[in-house]
């Protein structure tokens with residue numbers, strides 16, 4: 227299942243479970259914990275009182291009460307003491323233990339805040355990376371389909387210091403066509419597939435003949451490439467950050483028309499070169515252009531031979547661009 231990154235208020239999400247960055251008493255605090263208790267109502271605190279607290283890195287589950295989610299998973303992140311006293315391992319286990327608990331309760335969607343990154347002082351960029359690594363490792367280790375949403379409350383300006391971000395920014399500055407800024411939507415729009423240009427036939431071909439000449443469709447090209455690369459379907463949709471359902475839809479419909487972020491995600495999963503990526507996109511009626519910031523960012527990664535979808539999404543997110551991948555709606 228895909229990992230999504232959202233900016234917003236976790237208390238508003240109608241997922242199966244939201245995770246609370248609690249303190250060891252589980253009796254309420256500030257930050258996201260305070261927001262969750264306020265939105266859930268006093269019954270949440272009453273149930274928390276019966277849990278007898280929670281150790282750092284562990285997780286406990288309650289009902290969601292007035293929240294739109296079914297459950298709240300309470301986990302206690304480590305306080306940051308400089309990074310040398312096991313903070314990373316403990317933070318990672320918050321995510322793993324919360325996800326285990328969610329799986330035990332048959333949750334198919336779970337939202338996390340950036341645990342420890344507020345009052346507990348964990349540097350946000352590191353907390354973000356630990357979160358993504360732990361979530362990815364958990365999802366790779368399970369057959370279960372769980373959608374995981376990482377919710378950031380504040381602007382992700384903490385990415386700026388990172389050298390990857392600086393390199394992407396440099397590439398963007400060099401290639402983004404500012405003159406077209408006003409027309410940004412053009413890049414995001416579909417470009418109708420060009421009809422094949424051919425010499426004028428002496429007589430009009432029959433419809434049957436014309437249809438026989440139609441190029442390979444997006445789905446056909448995708449499936450051919452998966453075979454050529456010796457990949458399995460699950461390898462492909464996991465690397466594309468797509469859910470199985472969406473992938474099955476694409477596989478089952480030779481004329482499927484994916485959204486552009488889905489098509490791009492599949493190009494990344496297949497580790498296509500830039501020309502190959504452009505060709506696959508064209509089969510779905512899209513182009514890769516320098517008037518779109520997100521296209522340039524993806525192009526940067528392809529040219530660098532970096533095909534880690536989460537890393538690409540992290541960069542896209544930090545530049546406020548839509549993320550790659552998706553799920554069936």
Ligand code: ADP
Nearest residue numbers: 235236247257258261339342343344345346379
């Ligand atoms: P901790 O004590 O584990 O650091 P905090 O609640 O202080 O927990 O902060 C954890 C993260 O949650 C911070 O990045 C904070 O900005 C964020 N946060 C605060 N309120 C919300 C909210 N309503 N939804 C999502 N994230 C939130």
